[in-house]
Amino acid sequence: MFRKKRIYGLRTTVTLMVCGVVMLVLLVLYAVFSSRLIPQPGQALEEKAVAIARTIALVPLISDGLSKGDSKAIQAYTSKITRRNDIMFVVVTDMNSIRYSHPDATLIGLPFVGGKQEQALQGEESFSEGQGPLGKSLRAFVPVFNGKGNQVGLVIVGLSQDRVKAITLENKWTIIAILLSGAVLGAAGAIVLARKIKKMIFWMEPLEISKLLEERSAMLQSTREGIIAVDHDARVTLINLEAERLLRVAGICEEVMQQPIVEIWPGLQLETVLASGEGKQDQEIDLNGITLLANSLPIRVNGSTVGAIVTFRDKTEITQLAERLSGISVYADALRAGAHEFMNKLHVIMGMTHMGLYDDLQEYISGTVVNYQNEIGSITRQIKDPVMAGFLLGKLSRTREAGISLLLDEDCYLPGSEDPAVIHELITIVGNLIDNSIDAMKDAPDKVIRLVFRYDNGYLVCMVQDKGPGIDEALREKIYTQGFSTKGENRGMGLYLVRRSVDKLNGRLELLPPDQSGATFVASVQYNVKDDEI
Template sequence: MKKFELKLQTKITILITIVLAMAIANITYLISEITQNTIQGKLEVDITNVAQMIAKSPSIEKSLAEKDAEGSIQSYVMEEMSYLKGIDMIVVADMDGMRYAHPNPENVGRRFVGGDEKRVIENGETYFSQAQGTQGDSLRVFVPIFYEGRQVGFVMTGTLIKSLQKEKEQAILGVLAVSMLGLAIGLAGAFVLAENVKKSILGLEPREIGRLYTEKQGMLDAIHEGIIAIDRNSKITLINESACKMLSINEEYAHGKNVTDIFPTSHLPEVISTGKAEYDDEQRINDTIILTNRVPIRDGESITGAIATFRDKTEVTRLAEEITRVRQIIEALRANTHEFMNKLHVIMGLIQMDEVEEAKDYILSVTQNQQQILSVIIKKIKDPTIAGLLLGKFSEANERGVSINIDDATSLWKEHGSVTSNMLVTIVGNLLENALDAISAQECVNDAKNIDIKILETDESIEIEVADSGAGIKKEDMEKIFSRGYSTKEGNRGIGLALVKKAVESVDGEISALSYEGIGTEFIVKLPKNRRC
């Protein structure tokens, strides 16, 4: 049975609601207590002021001393009560407790009740008291009344407890209303916050985030390529084990460091500033040449960082050479198949015409020519990748009516130091293809359609010369022939010679071209076998 678990959004909402409710409850209680005390304190001050005002009234003092035969005290008190708020009772009595003023006129002339008046009569004190009177339980203050230096009575002002309680309840209801409004706003805020948290983590639950993190770490460690990611401040946020090995650093040490402190030749900060991705760029880490891809990390329209992946070029080159060898064999087989199909058709035609002797002579001629080509290539070219390339180009040239001549001094070994077979395929293949196109696409001054090739390897370098008998290159175009995209052939993107130049420069080699209109073009390449560091 699957264990029930609340979603993160629900957990956040519940937690914030509980914390907010407890905080508001405590605040409400404190404010309520403070409000009640404030109300009672204010009321005590008010009834005290009123009592003192009446007690110090000259007319009250004199009338009370003379026993108020005219009843002016009751009239005065009733007039005062008509505009006083929060005062429920005012009672004026003499030293015997006989009342001369009371909110209920029927009680005038009767004795004071409650039993809490003795202190003011006996000691002339001013004090608060809570007692049961004729109008009910009340909070009241007693103030003595003096006339010509002797006490003649007292005044009691008060408010009914039920009135005080009602005022407190109204104040508490107001506090509760504000608290409930605050709680409602807090609940809405909790929901919005939980929703934003959910969006920021792409709607994932904590256990899913944990699983993804574990899987990510496993994938990063399983990848042979080095990976480094930085934020917009060029601080490293991610680095895998392969990158640490290539850089000879510790993963924990690298996190949070500026990428240029760890990887001085890194171009990741430039990728952040330009926003442009870079692919298959060569870099040097210690004594290792790597191939690097760099792309910016985007959040909508803004760039939040950049990530680079890199791999030891030696491994990439090895894989490329293996693929290239297979490709060259396939190309050679394809070209030979096509060529020999044509020759078989010639032989079949001769046999059908009963020209048996002619067929025999043709077969011998073809066999000798093919053996001669194979013998020359195998004898002079020990690198099987380049041998396969040349064999395929020979067959292609024959199909296009072009003759490829290998110089007698040609010699290429199997191993070439820092110059790889894949690099030679790029250089020789593109130069031969360029020569074939030059001869096939334009009219030659003479009938010869020749390509001469010479490859000479020594302990220090490899020299390659490819010359064709095409129409040549115009003088004003010579400076542009190695530019990517430049071409004189319609529909061609002009990348062949640009690739050649890049391959040559990658080993600090040199390339030059000589061309004469109407005569032909020659390319000369020199590749040092030990690259300068």
């Protein structure tokens, strides 16, 4: 059975890694200090002992005293040297190792004990450990010569071995305390560093970050909008596949990453967004012959603008999508009105059935069928396009539901079109004009809408006339602006769509001067009929 591998969090991992590095460095430092720094105090004392011994050996009083056998002067001098230099002992011997001085005066005249003075008796300096009357010591041996260059004795300077060890141990613990303080500071720094890193990445774990990046990449590459991001120097730092495709369509095929956006797309003006910190919405920008609809926004971190991002899409695609949506809404509205009218008739039939009024029911159904057949017959005779005919039947139901009469002129005629897209645009034109007339006649006494189609030599004239309050002269140019409406918020799309569809069909839209009351819109468009209807 396999054990699941334990995964540590980022903070724990960073802390352990930094602490591990700090401990490794401290161990290396301890090894270096152990070999170099910790022994230094002992070595310094040894060098001190040798230096004192050399100095004493050069004093004439010592060589003269050894030559004359005068130990009193030597004892007095060496006692002062011992006290002033804080050493264990200074012993002067002759060539027979007989002491001429010693901290314990009772030992003067007796042979030196501890040994290892043979090398010094041969005229060479030496250093050794030994055991004497005063305990274990470190001893420096220096030969003494008289004025003629003949060796007459030795100077032996001793240091307490226990004291040297105590100084070395003290130095060792000082080093250890410093290293432990470094370890504590290193661990604290590791914890602070781990917390800082964690805060910088919004308290997320590496696995969460990698997942987020994968999701971000998938989202950027799958979106239908082109996306380009720039840094604070306006250089491209991110671009998705759709943006690359649109740039290729515009003839820009070179590598754009890390390039100034002004060299790639001057009209985008992202430098202005970076400078002002304000975004730009729904810009129509031309790029080498194609029109793109772009939205630019600044990227802010802690209140500072660090870059900008732009999303854009081919305006042609957006226009086609809007047209589909507007057409679907028109069809759906017509179907809803027809279904509502049909349900009302079913309720009447159900009520008369329950009441047993079968004769009246038969008369009602006959009248309804006759009216419906008359409507269908009239529309199919005058409107040869089945899509427009079905649409107008739905609008008849809608206007009847609203208590309004939708009248088609007796000489109204619409031949079938060879291009279905033209009928779609006509439905947008007629549907929105009728809807505006319905809204305008809510409070009108004479609720009548007149619809006229006239075809003549490749042109179709469509007229929608109502008997509402009409349109104020001051508003006659504003009514075609997208979003402008006198009916409240989230309105002002109908006449904008009408004018756009008319322009798409290379036509002309007019609002005729008012005749007493109401509004009359006339749209003239190019219209090619099917060959079998010419």
